[in-house]
Amino acid sequence: MAAVQNVLVVGGGIAGMTLATALKRGGINAEIVEITSAWSVLGIGISVQGPTLRALRTIGVLDRCVAEGFGYSSLVACDVNGNVTGTVTLPSLLGEGYPECIGIMRPALQDILREAMIAAKVPVRLGVTVTTIDDRGDGVDVAFTDGTRGRYDLVVGADGVNSKIREMIFGTGIKPEDTGQAVWRAMVPRQETIRARHMFYGPRNKAGFNPISETEMYVFLIQPIKGNGRIADSDLVGVMREQLADYGGPVAVAREQIHDPERIAYRPFGSMLLPPPWHSGRIVLIGDAVHTPTPQMASGAGIAIEDTIVLAELLQRDESVEALLKDFTARRYERCRMVVEASRQLSEWEKTPDAPGADPVGVLNRANAALAAPI
Numbered sequence: 097m098a099a100v101q102n103v104l105v106v107g108g109g110i111a112g113m114t115l116a117t118a119l120k121r122g123g124i125n126a127e128i129v130e131i132t133s134a135w136s137v138l139g140i141g142i143s144v145q146g147p148t149l150r151a152l153r154t155i156g157v158l159d160r161c162v163a164e165g166f167g168y169s170s171l172v173a174c175d176v177n178g179n180v181t182g183t184v185t186l187p188s189l190l191g192e193g194y195p196e197c198i199g200i201m202r203p204a205l206q207d208i209l210r211e212a213m214i215a216a217k218v219p220v221r222l223g224v225t226v227t228t229i230d231d232r233g234d235g236v237d238v239a240f241t242d243g244t245r246g247r248y249d250l251v252v253g254a255d256g257v258n259s260k261i262r263e264m265i266f267g268t269g270i271k272p273e274d275t276g277q278a279v280w281r282a283m284v285p286r287q288e289t290i291r292a293r294h295m296f297y298g299p300r301n302k303a304g305f306n307p308i309s310e311t312e313m314y315v316f317l318i319q320p321i322k323g324n325g326r327i328a329d330s331d332l333v334g335v336m337r338e339q340l341a342d343y344g345g346p347v348a349v350a351r352e353q354i355h356d357p358e359r360i361a362y363r364p365f366g367s368m369l370l371p372p373p374w375h376s377g378r379i380v381l382i383g384d385a386v387h388t389p390t391p392q393m394a395s396g397a398g399i400a401i402e403d404t405i406v407l408a409e410l411l412q413r414d415e416s417v418e419a420l421l422k423d424f425t426a427r428r429y430e431r432c433r434m435v436v437e438a439s440r441q442l443s444e445w446e447k448t449p450d451a452p453g454a455d456p457v458g459v460l461n462r463a464n465a466a467l468a469a470p471i
């Protein structure tokens with residue numbers, strides 16, 4: 097019999113939902129506590145890469161994701177006026193009839209994962225988190241903010257970049273490092289010619305498009321910032337348009353379609369990779385809680401989802417918890433390190449595009465080829 101029979105997952109985001117579903121499908125009891133009551137996500141798009149879709153196939157949601165997203169097969173690099181300067185062909189991982197990558201709205205992906213989790217009968221408590229975690233060696237005693245207590249074979253911290261579980265087991269010293277960049281995303285109508293992810297390299301920043309349906313795409317913009325980079329909601333439209341002012345061609349068309357601050361997301365971002373091990377005793381971390389890449393490769397959710405598939409597979413084994421969790425970090429660390437470091441390199445080159453040897457298309461090609469390898 098497997099050593100782990102009941103699991104507490106702290107955090108009901110992409111990683112937490114996928115893990116609990118994968119565990120339940122494998123016959124292991126899993127329950128989630130999610131700190132927010134609303135359990136909502138930003139109304140903006142996300143790229144789901146081929147390796148991520150391959151991992152999502154394991155929990156039976158591939159076809160729904162493809163049906164609700166916009167499929168494409170390449171990344172197109174362009175100059176400031178939209179002239180193509182390079183193309184990255186994405187590896188084909190899913191077989192005949194499937195795209196190499198999709199763009200999809202985050203709420204649609206959230207609904208798909210939530211429905212899969214409900215179908216797998218995963219109990220979820222919203223507006224609840226843990227207050228104390230006491231690893232007793234043969235099990236973990238947990239107290240919750242709703243006054244209840246529980247005992248688990250394993251506790252998984254899937255509570256994102258500012259993970260409290262990480263803080264509880266590894267202290268407060270590990271934080272995402274400021275990268276001096278912020279990312280903008282705004283929903284606009286899809287232009288007929290935009291049938292793949294596009295990146296446009298301007299003199300002050302990098303812009304891009306990601307199609308998410310026949311009718312919509314989002315514009316993204318990565319901007320160097322100083323300080324905390326805060327912007328008032330009332331200034332979002334004006335500042336984003338000004339940051340896009342250098343561009344001609346398709347970006348100029350999209351710029352004029354940015355009107356609604358409710359359909360803009362803006363945030364400074366950091367980068368983090370927790371050195372091994374990713375566990376202590378019977379408590380383990382997954383997803384953004386251990387690896388937070390900058391968004392250049394659009395693979396943060398992808399490696400979080402892969403973590404869950406690998407962990408759920410390992411937990412089927414009849415081995416000690418220590419051996420299973422050691423194996424988990426060993427299987428995941430190098431791959432996640434590669435994504436965090438390649439994304440960080442791309443981020444540095446965006447800030448200094450004339451840096452000797454800058455080769456973003458080459459880095460993306462090599463990283464995508466590496467991610468095509470099985471997990």
Ligand SMILES: Cc1cc2nc3c(=O)[nH]c(=O)nc-3n(C[C@H](O)[C@H](O)[C@H](O)COP(=O)(O)OP(=O)(O)OC[C@H]3O[C@@H](n4cnc5c(N)ncnc54)[C@H](O)[C@@H]3O)c2cc1C
Pocket residue numbers: 106107108109110111112129130131132141142143144145148224225226254255256257259260261279363365382383384385391394395396397398399400
């Ligand atoms: C601007 C931007 C664009 C991105 N674009 C892409 C993309 O196109 N493709 C891609 O693959 N990735 C992308 N990412 C990365 C992706 O969003 C993350 O990697 C992914 O959301 C990580 O999932 P997670 O479940 O680990 O963490 P989260 O999604 O952060 O989920 C954590 C969950 O835990 C809950 N929680 C937090 N604290 C507690 C607590 N103490 N107790 C209980 N619950 C708690 C939170 O409410 C949340 O529901 C992007 C990131 C950014 C910043």
